[in-house]
Amino acid sequence: MQKRFTRMFLLNKRFIAYPIATALLIVAMLLGISIGTVSVPVLSILKLIGTEVLHLPSLGKTDPMFTTIVMDIRLPRVILAGLVGASLAIAGAAFQGLLRNPLADPYVLGVSSGASVGAVLVLFLNLSIPFVGMFTLPVMSIAASILTIFLVLFFARQIERSMRVETIILTGIVFSSFLGSLLSLMIALTGEELRQIIGWLLGSVSMRGWEYIGIMLPFFIIGSGILLFSTKELNAMSFGEERAQHIGVNVAKRKLWILIGGSILTGAAVAVSGTIGFVGLVIPHLTRLLWGPDHRHLLPLSILLGAAFLIVADLISRTIISPTELPIGVITSLIGAPVFAIILIRRRKESRG
Amino acid sequence: MLSVQSVTGGYPGHDVLNDISFDVERGELLGIVGPNGSGKTTIFKMISGILKAKSGSILLKEKPIASYSAKQLARVLAVLPQHAEQAFPYTVKETVSLGRYAHQSGWFQSWSEHDEEVVQRTMAQTGISTFQDHYVNELSGGERQRVFLAQALAQEPEILLLDEPTNHLDLSYQKELLDLLKKWTREQGLTVISIFHDLNLAGLYCDRLLLLENGRINLHHKPNDVLNEARIQSVYRTKIEKHPHPTVPKPQMLLLPEKQAEDESDLLITEKCLTHAEEMITLKAPFPLRTMSSGVVGSGTGWYSTFVNRHVDKTYDCFDHKGEMTRFLEDHGIDPTETVGMMTAVRLEDVAFRFIEDEGVSVFVVVTAGVGNAVDASKSREHVYEPLPGTINTWIFVNGTLTDEAFIQSIMTATEAKVKVLHDQQVKDAVTGTIATGTSTDSILIAATQRGEHQAYAGTITTLGKLISEGIYACTTEALEKYRERRFR
Numbered sequence: 001m002q003k004r005f006t007r008m009f010l011l012n013k014r015f016i017a018y019p020i021a022t023a024l025l026i027v028a029m030l031l032g033i034s035i036g037t038v039s040v041p042v043l044s045i046l047k048l049i050g051t052e053v054l055h056l057p058s059l060g061k062t063d064p065m066f067t068t069i070v071m072d073i074r075l076p077r078v079i080l081a082g083l084v085g086a087s088l089a090i091a092g093a094a095f096q097g098l099l100r101n102p103l104a105d106p107y108v109l110g111v112s113s114g115a116s117v118g119a120v121l122v123l124f125l126n127l128s129i130p131f132v133g134m135f136t137l138p139v140m141s142i143a144a145s146i147l148t149i150f151l152v153l154f155f156a157r158q159i160e161r162s163m164r165v166e167t168i169i170l171t172g173i174v175f176s177s178f179l180g181s182l183l184s185l186m187i188a189l190t191g192e193e194l195r196q197i198i199g200w201l202l203g204s205v206s207m208r209g210w211e212y213i214g215i216m217l218p219f220f221i222i223g224s225g226i227l228l229f230s231t232k233e234l235n236a237m238s239f240g241e242e243r244a245q246h247i248g249v250n251v252a253k254r255k256l257w258i259l260i261g262g263s264i265l266t267g268a269a270v271a272v273s274g275t276i277g278f279v280g281l282v283i284p285h286l287t288r289l290l291w292g293p294d295h296r297h298l299l300p301l302s303i304l305l306g307a308a309f310l311i312v313a314d315l316i317s318r319t320i321i322s323p324t325e326l327p328i329g330v331i332t333s334l335i336g337a338p339v340f341a342i343i344l345i346r347r348r349k350e351s352r353g
Numbered sequence: 354m355l356s357v358q359s360v361t362g363g364y365p366g367h368d369v370l371n372d373i374s375f376d377v378e379r380g381e382l383l384g385i386v387g388p389n390g391s392g393k394t395t396i397f398k399m400i401s402g403i404l405k406a407k408s409g410s411i412l413l414k415e416k417p418i419a420s421y422s423a424k425q426l427a428r429v430l431a432v433l434p435q436h437a438e439q440a441f442p443y444t445v446k447e448t449v450s451l452g453r454y455a456h457q458s459g460w461f462q463s464w465s466e467h468d469e470e471v472v473q474r475t476m477a478q479t480g481i482s483t484f485q486d487h488y489v490n491e492l493s494g495g496e497r498q499r500v501f502l503a504q505a506l507a508q509e510p511e512i513l514l515l516d517e518p519t520n521h522l523d524l525s526y527q528k529e530l531l532d533l534l535k536k537w538t539r540e541q542g543l544t545v546i547s548i549f550h551d552l553n554l555a556g557l558y559c560d561r562l563l564l565l566e567n568g569r570i571n572l573h574h575k576p577n578d579v580l581n582e583a584r585i586q587s588v589y590r591t592k593i594e595k596h597p598h599p600t601v602p603k604p605q606m607l608l609l610p611e612k613q614a615e616d617e618s619d620l621l622i623t624e625k626c627l628t629h630a631e632e633m634i635t636l637k638a639p640f641p642l643r644t645m646s647s648g649v650v651g652s653g654t655g656w657y658s659t660f661v662n663r664h665v666d667k668t669y670d671c672f673d674h675k676g677e678m679t680r681f682l683e684d685h686g687i688d689p690t691e692t693v694g695m696m697t698a699v700r701l702e703d704v705a706f707r708f709i710e711d712e713g714v715s716v717f718v719v720v721t722a723g724v725g726n727a728v729d730a731s732k733s734r735e736h737v738y739e740p741l742p743g744t745i746n747t748w749i750f751v752n753g754t755l756t757d758e759a760f761i762q763s764i765m766t767a768t769e770a771k772v773k774v775l776h777d778q779q780v781k782d783a784v785t786g787t788i789a790t791g792t793s794t795d796s797i798l799i800a801a802t803q804r805g806e807h808q809a810y811a812g813t814i815t816t817l818g819k820l821i822s823e824g825i826y827a828c829t830t831e832a833l834e835k836y837r838e839r840r841f842r
Contacts, residue, residue: 100440161365236451240438242403247508248427248455293441 089306118144
């Protein structure tokens with residue numbers, strides 16, 4: 001009876017899942033913009049967003065310093081953190097569904113290693129591509145990640161024409177370790193850029209500005225669009241590829257689209273912020289624990305939760321031992337792991353009920 | 354409906370199937386049987402579009418399978434897998450609803466009333482409606498199997514492929530599922546192709562069977578032809594016997610376990626096994642004997658190890674004699690399920706028995722005889738039917754292996770010998786005054802050890818027949834003389 005009650009409660013919760021997740025995201029954004037060395041009142045933020053972003057008629061005077069802080073520093077930072085968190089979370093959810101493994105994460109196919117190699121190469125060689133200038137790093141990084149996806153898929157296809165997910169995972173692992181070694185090689189050979197490289201690898205969304213959002217946004221829209229149109233197929237594929245084929249899913253085509261969609265998101269996220277761990281693994285898992293495995297809801301909810309989570313993580317990373325900023329990847333794991341463990345234990349107890 | 358035309362292929366580097374051709378009609382229930390590795394699953398994978406044939410073609414409703422898109426194919430053909438992976442905890446209804454995927458179109462793939470109706474109907478048909486909100490991974494194997502059957506049926510297919518559908522099911526669900534499938538083929542024209550491991554189930558339900566051997570078709574025909582003893586023995590490379598189903602005209606293939614050392618001990622049925630008291634004569638065999646008898650309990654054919662001939666009074670009430678006999682045996686610590694029991698009004702001291710041996714075969718005959726109600730079979734119409742406790746009860750134990758023919762001929766031979774005794778003893782039918790051929794309530798039992806020498810026949814001049822004739826004639830005469838001595842003393 002207890003179990004049944006919980007289940008009904010969870011099913012009902014799906015309808016209030018969206019309001020809850022959206023509210024979490026809004027609160028996280030407001031906190032992220034408000035808190036810092038200079039505290040900005042929430043009311044001022046709302047006013048500023050009303051006038052500067054939505055171009056509403058003036059809602060009253062705000063401090064011009066607040067305008068600068070919010071519009072030039074905090075808002076782009078929060079939005080970028082949100083986009084990165086959302087991208088990693090939805091890509092993780094899709095990969096876990098496709099690979100039928102709740103332990104998969106967006107980095108499993110070696111895309112992040114590819115993006116890292118591209119980025120570190122720029123830092124290591126002090127590259128600067130004409131016309132792109134200061135954006136050489138993200139551009140190179142995205143290019144490297146896309147190149148990696150296609151190399152992984154090309155080799156997987158060489159190994160086995162039907163490209164079973166197991167083959168793709170194995171190929172991804174081979175690429176990951178190879179590219180990882182390249183990274184280590186560059187780090188070993190490097191001199192004064194070491195701190196810069198390590199800092200980038202640990203992940204950060206600071207001092208990126210609106211331009212990075214401009215780079216990230218199209219990839220986010222395309223990638224999550226592809227994945228959100230594949231949610232039913234992901235449901236089918238979590239029963240196995242053959243089963244999905246029998247139900248009527250064109251598995252070969254869908255699989256490719258989902259891999260490409262997820263990789264675009266991952267590549268773009270790594271390119272603008274470095275390799276931030278944990279989000280892509282835990283947010284989908286958490287969402288599934290809370291609201292069930294149906295990918296039609298899992299993916300959008302993961303976007304909302306992932307964004308909120310990374311905004312809060314970023315907030316903590318820059319305030320906890322201010323003025324020093326901690327790498328955001330450290331924070332995601334430090335708060336993510338215990339929270340996740342608690343939820344997991346409580347759910348286990350509940351289901352034993 | 355489905356036409357497979359000279360299909361060859363399998364996995365890269367090795368062909369599993371070799372020139373396979375067969376047709377399946379609408380509404381047919383086709384069973385695919387064959388040993389492990391004969392290509393049963395491979396042919397399923399080709400029909401369901403998972404594997405491509407290297408050569409040859411598969412036509413579904415006159416169109417090559419390759420010309421169907423995955424969705425189009427799923428609307429015509431559904432598959433019930435042997436086991437489905439379960440990565441995440443979906444509810445039963447969510448799982449079944451996925452079966453509607455192929456019928457939904459457009460980017461938003463909305464859930465229509467018809468979809469809901471089909472899902473509810475298939476859940477009702479498979480008996481899973483009551484737990485539609487439960488998680489699939491919390492169900493038992495059989496329940497899970499029915500969830501995936503409902504999922505396949507939700508596709509509203511014209512052809513259903515089943516890979517060993519009865520694998521995880523209890524006996525009752527096996528029967529229920531196959532009865533249901535059979536009904537759908539008859540009533541709704543559903544075409545079913547199913548892989549079976551159990552030849553007997555396949556033989557009971559399928560219209561035709563396709564027997565595969567090493568990727569080739571051995572035979573595609575009616576179950577009775579495919580389930581031929583020699584054919585199945587050679588394809589499956591094991592000892593199997595074919596027997597008719599006791600109640601329906603279908604074949605049953607029975608496995609024969611290897612004889613273990615303990616079974617080989619040559620114990621003979623002799624008078625050592627016999628104990629007789631005033632109330633009953635009991636023969637306890639050290640192992641079950643194959644038996645054909647007309648006893649009160651344990652009659653017909655079967656395997657029994659205890660044999661009881663019980664004395665009852667002439668006034669014994671024959672109403673519910675079977676139930677009364679069962680209780681009697683239980684009261685005496687005898688298991689009725691392993692026992693053949695007979696009754697007689699004759700005094701059991703007058704029993705005659707004899708052990709005779711010749712050419713490696715031996716028989717042990719036990720007879721009790723009384724001729725108070727002797728009848729001439731040629732004039733039996735002049736008698737009124739009256740159930741009375743048996744009067745000439747004949748037991749024949751054969752230390753040898755008998756065929757069914759030998760069993761039947763043993764009964765004939767024994768009867769002929771008995772008739773001759775009555776003739777030689779001038780036993781008269783009290784009603785007609787002619788020479789009697791037996792009594793109205795005689796019983797007979799033939800029990801064979803089924804070890805040692807094979808006896809194909811038991812006619813009067815075969816080795817076995819001679820032993821039986823001699824034993825019966827001698828014992829019946831002796832028993833009858835004792836009976837008469839007592840009467841006229």
